[in-house]
Each structure stands twice: as C-alpha cells, then as structure tokens.
Amino acid sequence: MNIDLSSGLFYFLAAVMLFSALGIIYCRNLVHSALFMALCFISVAGLYAMINADFLAAVQIMIYAGTVVILIVLGIMITRRTTMERTSMPEKKYIFRASVLAGILFFLMSYIFITAGTLPTLNTVTLPDDTVSALAELLLDRYMLAFEIAAVLLLAAMIGAVVLAKGADEK
Amino acid sequence: MIIGITHFLIISAALFCIGLYGILIKRNLFSILMCIELMLNAVNINLAAFNYFLPMPDLSGQVMILFSVAVAAAEVAVGLALIFRVYRDFRTVNIDKLNSMKG
Numbered sequence: 001m002n003i004d005l006s007s008g009l010f011y012f013l014a015a016v017m018l019f020s021a022l023g024i025i026y027c028r029n030l031v032h033s034a035l036f037m038a039l040c041f042i043s044v045a046g047l048y049a050m051i052n053a054d055f056l057a058a059v060q061i062m063i064y065a066g067t068v069v070i071l072i073v074l075g076i077m078i079t080r081r082t083t084m085e086r087t088s089m090p091e092k093k094y095i096f097r098a099s100v101l102a103g104i105l106f107f108l109m110s111y112i113f114i115t116a117g118t119l120p121t122l123n124t125v126t127l128p129d130d131t132v133s134a135l136a137e138l139l140l141d142r143y144m145l146a147f148e149i150a151a152v153l154l155l156a157a158m159i160g161a162v163v164l165a166k167g168a169d170e171k
Numbered sequence: 172m173i174i175g176i177t178h179f180l181i182i183s184a185a186l187f188c189i190g191l192y193g194i195l196i197k198r199n200l201f202s203i204l205m206c207i208e209l210m211l212n213a214v215n216i217n218l219a220a221f222n223y224f225l226p227m228p229d230l231s232g233q234v235m236i237l238f239s240v241a242v243a244a245a246e247v248a249v250g251l252a253l254i255f256r257v258y259r260d261f262r263t264v265n266i267d268k269l270n271s272m273k274g
Contacts, residue, residue: 098195157245164252
C-alpha cells in the first residue's frame with residue numbers, strides 16, 4: 001500500500017470538512033448546523049476511504065451521518081418551542097478568549113507535528129487488503145472482552161436514555 | 172507533494188480546535204453536543220492515520236475507532252435524553268439559564 005495519496009482529493013476533502021465544521025458554529029439556524037454536520041461527517045468518511053479504512057468509511061456514513069444527525073435534528077424539532085435564533089448564536093463576550101485559546105492550541109499542535117522529525121511518512125508494513133474480515137478477526141479474537149463490554153455499554157445507554165427521557169418517577 | 176501523516180494530524184488538530192471553539196462560544200445544548208461529536212471525529216481521524224502510516228502489522232487502530240464510535244453513539248443517546256429532561260424541567264436549552272445550582 002505504498003502508493004502516494006492523491007493530494008488534490010485530500011485537500012478538497014479537508015477543505016470541505018473544515019468549512020462545514022465552521023458552518024456548524026456560524027449557522028444561525030440549528031437545522032442548518034445539523035446538515036453541515038452531515039456534510040462534515042461524509043467528508044471525514046472520504047478521508048477514511050483514502051487511508052485504507054473503507055469499512056470505517058461505511059460505518060461513519062451509517063452511524064454518524066445517518067443516525068446521529070437524524071437524532072439531533074429530531075431533538076431540535078421536539079424542543080423547538082420558542083425561537084432559538086438568539087440562543088444558538090455565538091456569545092459575544094466569549095469569542096475573543098475562546099478564539100485565542102483554540103488558535104494557540106492549534107498552532108502549538110501544528111508546530112509539534114511539523115517539527116517532529118521521527119514520524120514516518122509512508123507505511124512500510126503491508127496492511128491487509130480486506131479490512132472487513134481483518135477487523136472481524138481482531139474484534140472477535142484479541143478484543144473480545146472489549147467487544148462484549150461495548151455491547152453492555154450500548155444496552156446500558158439505551159436503558160438509561162429511555163429512563164431519563166421518560167422520567168423514572170412517572171409511570 | 173506527498174500526503175503524509177503530518178497533513179492528517181494537522182487537519183485533525185484543526186477540526187479538534189474548531190470543536191473546542193464551538194463548545195466554548197455556543198450557548199445552546201444541541202450545538203455543544205454537535206461540537207463534541209466534531210472533537211470525537213478529530214480523534215478518530217488521528218487513529219486511522221496512525222494505523223495507516225505507522226508500521227503496524229494489523230488493524231488495531233481501526234478497531235479502536237469502532238469502539239470510539241460505539242461510545243460516541245451511547246453518548247449521543249444519553250446526551251439527548253438529558254437535553255429532553257432539562258428542556259422539560261426548565262423550558263429552555265440555553266445553558267446560561269441553567270444556573271439554579273448557584274443558589
């Protein structure tokens with residue numbers, strides 16, 4: 001898998017991803033924010049498909065761009081009694097401090113990543129080409145316990161969400 | 172120019188910082204939930220990039236992404252249930268109005 005990735009596609013996907021991530025923050029309408037989030041997740045799935053993670057690209061589209069976005073839009077529609085335009089806009093008094101904090105964090109991380117000379121740029125070990133069966137073998141062999149724990153976590157989250165949303169005190 | 176691991180790390184850092192910025196400046200619970208999802212996705216991009224570019228013999232990084240996605244799905248379900256609860260008790264999703272613990 002030592003083919004070099006096509007840089008045009010990478011920059012296009014990265015630009016779409018960052019633009020839609022900014023659109024989530026700066027959209028006045030919350031439903032538009034959720035649609036931008038779907039676009040952002042789909043471009044992240046494209047990035048996964050570029051780096052030999054095609055099963056994860058499918059998972060990303062199904063779970064994030066499908067389920068999570070639809071759940072959030074449903075929540076927005078249920079709770080939308082009063083107009084939300086005022087509360088969903090960025091708060092003016094925090095913008096300066098938050099942007100300075102996030103910008104400093106971003107530049108420090110970029111500086112570390114660029115100046116770290118030990119990172120290899122290409123993989124020297126051949127990854128398995130069929131990622132689905134390779135993932136299944138890993139998931140049900142070495143990560144068996146974590147797999148079961150994740151299943152129990154999902155069950156607990158489902159029961160907890162139902163109890164929280166319905167209210168345990170009212171039958 | 173060859174796309175290396177540095178490019179992936181930088182765009183995931185950018186996505187993480189955008190999510191952090193959104194969490195800090197937004198005052199709506201739904202927006203905060205969406206920005207948390209952005210930060211989780213940034214971490215997932217890091218895992219996939221490390222699995223592809225570093226000399227790894229198997230796909231352990233991608234398995235970690237699967238667990239991360241499962242935890243994120245559980246987090247969204249519980250978070251939305253909490254938001255519904257808060258909305259039913261306080262009739263708002265603005266976090267500046269949720270100050271009853273200040274006394």
